[in-house]
Amino acid sequence: MTVSTSPMAPEQLRELLSGDARSVAPQLLGSVLTHHSHEGTVAVRITEVEAYMGPGDSSHPDPGSHAFRGPTVRNAPMFSPAGRLYVYFTYGMHYCANIVCGPAGTASAVLLRAGEVVEGQHLALVRRPTSKSALDLAGGPARLATTLALTTADSGRDALADPFELRLPSVPATEFMSGPRVGVSGDGGSAAYPWRFWLPGDPTVSRYKAAKVRRA
DNA sequence: CTCCGGATCCTCT
DNA sequence: GAGGATCCGGAGG
Numbered sequence: 001m002t003v004s005t006s007p008m009a010p011e012q013l014r015e016l017l018s019g020d021a022r023s024v025a026p027q028l029l030g031s032v033l034t035h036h037s038h039e040g041t042v043a044v045r046i047t048e049v050e051a052y053m054g055p056g057d058s059s060h061p062d063p064g065s066h067a068f069r070g071p072t073v074r075n076a077p078m079f080s081p082a083g084r085l086y087v088y089f090t091y092g093m094h095y096c097a098n099i100v101c102g103p104a105g106t107a108s109a110v111l112l113r114a115g116e117v118v119e120g121q122h123l124a125l126v127r128r129p130t131s132k133s134a135l136d137l138a139g140g141p142a143r144l145a146t147t148l149a150l151t152t153a154d155s156g157r158d159a160l161a162d163p164f165e166l167r168l169p170s171v172p173a174t175e176f177m178s179g180p181r182v183g184v185s186g187d188g189g190s191a192a193y194p195w196r197f198w199l200p201g202d203p204t205v206s207r208y209k210a211a212k213v214r215r216a
Numbered sequence: 217c218t219c220c221g222g223a224t225c226c227t228c229t
Numbered sequence: 230g231a232g233g234a235t236c237c238g239g240a241g242g
Contacts, residue, residue: 050234064234066227074227092224094235111234130237142235152226183234 005032005167010083010160013168017082021051021101021108022060026176026197028099028110030169032118037163042127042148046112046136048198048205050181052076052098054107064181064188077156078085078107083166087145088091093163094142097150099159099166109203113182113196116204125151139204175200182206 008016017024028043028051029209034043050140053062055070062068066075077086078100086109087089102108115138117124124137126145136143159166181189181196198205 052234066234069228072228088234089226090233091235092226092233096234098234113234140235181234185233189234 002055005169006031006170008168011103012085013083013160013166016168017099017101018103019101020051020106020197021110023180024051024099024108025051025110025195026178027172028112029173029176029197029199031128032165032167033112033115033148033159034119034165034167035150035163037136037149039126039149040120040122040123042113043118043165044115044144045118045147046115047202048114048196050111050113050197051101051195052109052111054102056106058160062188062193063186063191064184065107067109068188075107080104080156083158083160085150085154085157085159085164087150087152089152090142095145095151096141097145097148097154111141114171114198114204115144116202117147119196127170135203140206173199 020216029047032045052065053060054067067078071079077084081104082101084100086100087095089095098109098111100109117137119182124170128137128146138147176197177200178194180191
């Protein structure tokens with residue numbers, strides 16, 4: 001797969017990310033997040049994201065957001081300047097990573113849900129030995145975080161500075177899909193919050209699973 | 217292919 | 230004390 005991204009001055013990129021997550025999220029489709037370490041370099045082209053808002057925007061309260069009830073120790077990076085990482089630990093074993101958006105003081109972030117490993121496939125496979133194909137190296141938010149070696153130690157760090165790089169696509173995605181967010185319980189996961197965005201037809205995007213209906 | 221349960225512990229109530 | 234922005238493997242169709 002051809003990757004076409006363009007370099008951009010960090011301050012220009014940060015300005016772009018300072019919009020709210022719902023408008024920034026689709027612009028991140030096709031972007032490439034790179035992580036360098038002593039182990040090597042892994043780069044992921046983002047194919048699926050979700051927007052989460054904070055309590056500051058009263059016109060769009062987001063009950064699915066970690067920041068819905070205000071700042072806590074865990075979600076503090078969501079309130080920090082655009083371009084930082086917000087990484088959290090969940091289900092007792094998984095990490096998930098967001099790019100913080102919006103101006104400092106608001107809590108707007110984009111969850112990186114899936115991507116394609118475009119550099120460092122071997123290292124990615126070492127980090128995710130259970131992967132059965134290249135497609136699932138970063139096909140899921142926790143898989144993507146593992147592939148890039150992201151943990152809570154990275155939460156609050158700047159994604160636009162060493163050891164990270166973020167490049168937006170040279171041409172923004174002209175077509176993308178949107179729909180309800182995955183795994184969000186309550187109203188926040190309903191069709192009233194169609195804040196999941198993905199590149200149509202990309203094989204790394206998780207197949208949509210409708211919430212299962214249960215009988216009493 | 218789909219469905220379902222277990223893993224495992226941090227975070228906030 | 231409950232539940233989670235998930236993943237994986239096993240059972241069944």
